[in-house]
Amino acid sequence: MQTFSGVGVAPGRVLGPVRQMPKPVQEPHANVNIPGDVTVESQAARVKDAAKAVQSELRARAATASGEGREVLEATALMAADPMLIKSAVKLLKPETPGGARTAERAVWEAAATVADTLKSLGGYMAERVADVLDVRARIVSELRGLPAPGIPASEEPFILAAEDLAPADTATLDPSKVIALITSGGGPQSHTAILARALGLPAVVAATGVDGIADNTEVYVDGAAGTIRVEPGEDLRIAAKAWATQASTLAAFTGDNALADGYRVPLLANVGTGADAVKAAAAGAEGVGLLRTEFCFLDRDTEPTIEEQIQAYGAVFAAFPGKKVVVRTLDAGADKPLPFLTNAEEPNPALGVRGYRTDLTSPGVLGRQLQAIAAAEAAHEAEVWVMAPMISTADEAAHFASLCADAGLKTPGVMVEVPSAALTANAVLREVSFASLGTNDLTQYAMAADRQLGPLATLNDPWQPAVLNLVKLTADGAATAAAASGHAKPVGVCGEAAADPALAVVLVGLGVTTLSMSPRALAGVAAVLKTVTLSQAQHLAHTALAAPSAAAARHTVREHLPVLNDLGL
């Protein structure tokens, strides 16, 4: 029985056949010598046949889709055999074309690139269709090469998706009723694959070297908590998967009012991006919103949204939580979330560049207008609105942000603690604002100097690293000192992925964190584990984790003391 191990990023135990995500399509070589006996006509016929085949495949998929998905697939099917695209590709097959005759694959590649450039230059809606043209191109080239079509494989049966890593674009086409688990050879605990898995509630293991080589239809067992994948599972694992399925249905219910075994309240909040997310989060029992990611209202736009548009977007979230806390994070653009009107794509090191709160230095006004919009939306709704700035590094920045909030009439300013300097100077920072929220994804990336998307650095990029836990403790301790000095409570929450790990949630509470915010899917699991420990037990486990020599040792020791995790398959 072969075993692969990686980093478990979303719990769950399932059994099923593997389907490999086809490798991304490689660009066909230019300047290939074309044998004398290959005629332009025969190549043109190949291009047309491949285009027709891709068109029928897309039409067949459109027939089984519904709503907007169906329209997109129908339009893409038309693009696949587009007469203009085929005509330009065929022209490139001819020896008299500048640059000489291309292979069929290369001709399709170049012809589609020209179309994509034209659409891109038109901007707006047309530019958004570039992805469709490039998707069609990849499909035709794969068809010409006799390779499977790129993208998530289509299947009648539910399957376990194996890949090197998933891109944000793949997430749009992932059907959660067909994909039952994700396993990747690359990616880290904070990669897109991991975030997607948590959002969909799919068991997932990342950075499991070799899983991208498992043959299609091989039956495997995935344990998303332990981070293991077993080929040819035995009867014991079949039973474990069945037990998980039963367990998962009982775990699904979280009723709000989360507390530890001794009654100590730790409100569990949700991370959301839109009004629709907020409605789902409220239905899942979230006691408020611990992180409203406002950039979703800004992404994919060439210009800043108007104040009116923003009021509407934020209001839709506030409306879902009347009388409850909603923590709004101001625009966090830059690094992996570039915005054409705000960030500079040419920065050599964008993670350390002008991002988050720092964009107020280069594009003053955008933040001020956003705060105005948040204040106006707050006035129109019943939610208790808190506002925090991302990427705050110093007490001066915190003070400046607090003054901007006061100008806008917002009463509860706060900061994200994700830069280690803010954690180290938490006492001074928290004297300027009312609360802090730990963004453990970036805090880990910066503390460990390890890019969160890189598979080879997955062990460094782990919020269980004792260095990261120490920064959490320093933040909580600094806030406590600031609270004692000012006479006002200075709560510290966590809104990073770490809060969704039930074992780590116990440690975070023990370190002094007062609220946890996570993907709504994780609420039930975290609540089920927290209610088995008292505050003093959590503090004891936190102490053990802090003293551990490594992330693996910290995780192992804490998990050993929480038998409920194994009972629940978490």
Next chain:
Amino acid sequence: MPERTATIASRVGLHARPAAIFAEAAGELDLEVTIARQGEPADEAMDAASILSLMSLGAAQGDVVVLRAEGTGADEALDKLVKILETDHDAE
């Protein structure tokens, strides 16, 4: 050569679903139909059956385009295509 002018009725302009409906209808004909913005030379007109060409034309609601076709049944075919362009498919 028979030609017709048509005013784009769809709110989103000539792309997305309206463009797909139009390109599909033009592609089903046995004639070659071209489309150009009003005032542009006929030899720069594009293939009306190409959704990619229609999209790169970038015609918005209210823009006027010229359709041209030659051969048997051209008049009839053009009338049918004009009707498609002058229907607001988003309102359906």
